[in-house]
Amino acid sequence: xxxxxxxxxxxxxxxxxxxxxxxxxxxxxxxxxxxxxxxxxxxxxxxxxxxxxxxxxxxxxxxxxxxxxxxxxxxxxxxxxxxxxxxxxxxxxxxxxxxxxxxxxxxxxxxxxxxxxxxxxxxxxxxxxxxxxxxxxxxxxxxxxxxxxxxxxxxxxxxxxxxxxxxxxxxxxxxxxxxxxxxxxxxxxxxxxxxxxxxxxxxxxx
Amino acid sequence: xxxxxxxxxxxxxxxxxxxxxxxxxxxxxxxxxxxxxxxxxxxxxxxxxxxxxxxxxxxxxxxxxxxxxxxxxxxxxxxxxxxxxxxxxxxxxxxxxxxxxxxxxxxxxxxxxxxxxxxxxxxxxxxxxxxxxxxxxxxxxxxxxxxxxxxxxxxxxxxxxxxxxxxxxxxxxxxxxxxxxxxxxxxxxxxxxxxxxxxxxxxxxxxxxxxxxxxxxxxxxxxxxxxxxxxxxxxxxxxxxxxxxxxxxxxxxxxxxxxxxxxxxxxxxxxxxxxxxxxxxxxxxxxxxxxxxxxxxxxxxxxxxxxxxxxxxxxxxxxxxxxxxxxxxxxxxxxxxxxxxxxxxxxxxxxxxxxxxxxxxxxxxxxxxxxxxxxxxxxxxxxxxxxxxxxxxxxxxxxxxxxxxxxxxxxxxxxxxxxxxxxxxxxxxxxxxxxxxxxxxxxxxxxxxxxxxxxxxxxxxxx
Numbered sequence: 001x002x003x004x005x006x007x008x009x010x011x012x013x014x015x016x017x018x019x020x021x022x023x024x025x026x027x028x029x030x031x032x033x034x035x036x037x038x039x040x041x042x043x044x045x046x047x048x049x050x051x052x053x054x055x056x057x058x059x060x061x062x063x064x065x066x067x068x069x070x071x072x073x074x075x076x077x078x079x080x081x082x083x084x085x086x087x088x089x090x091x092x093x094x095x096x097x098x099x100x101x102x103x104x105x106x107x108x109x110x111x112x113x114x115x116x117x118x119x120x121x122x123x124x125x126x127x128x129x130x131x132x133x134x135x136x137x138x139x140x141x142x143x144x145x146x147x148x149x150x151x152x153x154x155x156x157x158x159x160x161x162x163x164x165x166x167x168x169x170x171x172x173x174x175x176x177x178x179x180x181x182x183x184x185x186x187x188x189x190x191x192x193x194x195x196x197x198x199x200x201x202x203x204x205x206x
Numbered sequence: 207x208x209x210x211x212x213x214x215x216x217x218x219x220x221x222x223x224x225x226x227x228x229x230x231x232x233x234x235x236x237x238x239x240x241x242x243x244x245x246x247x248x249x250x251x252x253x254x255x256x257x258x259x260x261x262x263x264x265x266x267x268x269x270x271x272x273x274x275x276x277x278x279x280x281x282x283x284x285x286x287x288x289x290x291x292x293x294x295x296x297x298x299x300x301x302x303x304x305x306x307x308x309x310x311x312x313x314x315x316x317x318x319x320x321x322x323x324x325x326x327x328x329x330x331x332x333x334x335x336x337x338x339x340x341x342x343x344x345x346x347x348x349x350x351x352x353x354x355x356x357x358x359x360x361x362x363x364x365x366x367x368x369x370x371x372x373x374x375x376x377x378x379x380x381x382x383x384x385x386x387x388x389x390x391x392x393x394x395x396x397x398x399x400x401x402x403x404x405x406x407x408x409x410x411x412x413x414x415x416x417x418x419x420x421x422x423x424x425x426x427x428x429x430x431x432x433x434x435x436x437x438x439x440x441x442x443x444x445x446x447x448x449x450x451x452x453x454x455x456x457x458x459x460x461x462x463x464x465x466x467x468x469x470x471x472x473x474x475x476x477x478x479x480x481x482x483x484x485x486x487x488x489x490x491x492x493x494x495x496x497x498x499x500x501x502x503x504x505x506x507x508x509x510x511x512x513x514x515x516x517x518x519x520x521x522x523x524x525x526x527x528x529x530x531x532x533x534x535x536x537x538x539x540x541x542x543x544x545x546x547x548x549x550x551x552x553x554x555x556x557x558x559x560x561x562x563x564x565x566x567x568x569x570x571x572x573x574x575x576x577x578x579x580x581x582x583x584x585x586x587x588x589x590x591x592x593x594x595x596x597x598x599x600x601x602x603x604x605x606x607x608x609x610x611x612x613x614x615x616x617x618x619x620x621x622x623x624x625x626x627x628x629x630x631x632x633x634x635x636x637x638x639x640x641x642x643x644x645x646x647x648x649x650x651x652x653x654x655x656x657x658x659x660x661x662x663x664x665x666x667x668x669x
Contacts, residue, residue: 099539099565099583129447135586136565136567137540137565137567137568137581137588137610137611138428138610138611138653138654139428139429139473139474139487139519139520139567139568139654140517140519140520140533140540140565140567140568142449142471142473142487142489142494142519143487143489143493143494143517143519143535144517146471146489146490146493146494146517147493147494147517150491150493153491168447168491169446169447169448169471170447170471170489171447174426174444
């Protein structure tokens, strides 16, 4: 910095001397660099330094933002992964014996999981749909499907879930999951389905 | 005299085996062959259709012949060689040995019918001969009483043009009048069956003609049920687990929702005989219970059952309106129960063996009040049963394939039901007295049939 301003002062003084004695031939001195150009060069240099600095700052900022965004995305993905997981856990169906509506012992763990999910997500409301196979009577199956939905609801309520969070409906045999006329199809069709009514946007793992 | 001897012979020959065989589901598919058929208390009267030809007559004649055959009340005698052999007058068969010459001929039919060779028809086994002729725009149906050797009755009717919407019903009404003239009992030719296919309500004439869509809704329809006057029916529309009941006018297609229904799952509607009350099932948190509502004023919901731990559904009124048969799961599995129409005096109706008998469902009280048809799970499939209301005994009617959802014809001797005996589920009709079974609709997927009452001229008209 210092030599630069020294040079500038000398330059300016030389210019004044040259102007004052215009008639005199210029002294035989080594050609001086133009002070203006020096200043311009100096400004350009300074500008480039500033620009580089700004660029570096910007890059740093962007990098930081990118990292922040990435972190946020990662956590969102994790969150939604958890949500998806909970969602699919909630959708696991339970099944029934022919013409029966009692919850089978092997389905109790499935229902226990739904109890835990409902407890971890207090805003979550669900709907249980009871279904039947084609073997029973068409009209009776509407009553039986209702029983099956109620059976699952009763289980959840008896494990501490508020009844108002659970809707039920019966589909009778009108919506088979599997088309087929054998026990394999029938056993899959005798089921309760669970779906989310509301509060399912950010589900927490139990 | 001849017929008395014939009756006695048949009676003696088959008596020990008759009773259990009557009305049994012995043939998988009706093959058009009927051997040793017993008509209570004796042999069915023989009926011969006199051959006639004429523009417009053929279809009416064929329809009436089929209606009388489908009534299962006659031995319909096919003339040898069909219509090609002309056994009747006017020209050649004037038999002088036994010409009643107008003694039994009433009405104006003898002019066109002439006299018949009654002994010849009697020799063929005919008790009645039916002649259908045209006089101008009037169709004349002449019923000859062969044994008495004269005309029993001549029925004149101006039929709508063939192809007009009312033509077939008008012909069916003629067939019913002929049957009434012969036997003194009303027929079931002018009746229809409502049923559900692909979530829509259809109607079909009892002879399998005139298949027609009657429900206009996009929602899934179930459980059609006729009003006793035949002018309207109730049914259920199913959507998103909810069931709403509607009443629809047959003539106009206009439909009205039944008050209070549709917020829950309301299903299996049934009219009281006076048409004022609709009984139905409602599924709630507590289970399924029976309710009635006044459909005249669309008000006054009333609860008939309080099941709590059992389901109560599928009501059907006795024809006097005093009682309601229904399905209840109070014994663990669904069985047929009965109560007074106000919900009191609930008791078991169709007996069953606890732990042995399968589920029983879909009761339908016969129009004569004597029987309740229903279906019961037998060895993993469904079979149609009939409960005798007086003795409270049940008998199994079907045994071939899966048979369900029986519905009575107005004559209380025919039932329409769903059966997969032909390989897929379709509608069939069985005559309980002869055991004869015929397909009503040869299309897959038909279910939940409801047989109409007798349809008068006013009720059968289509817009």
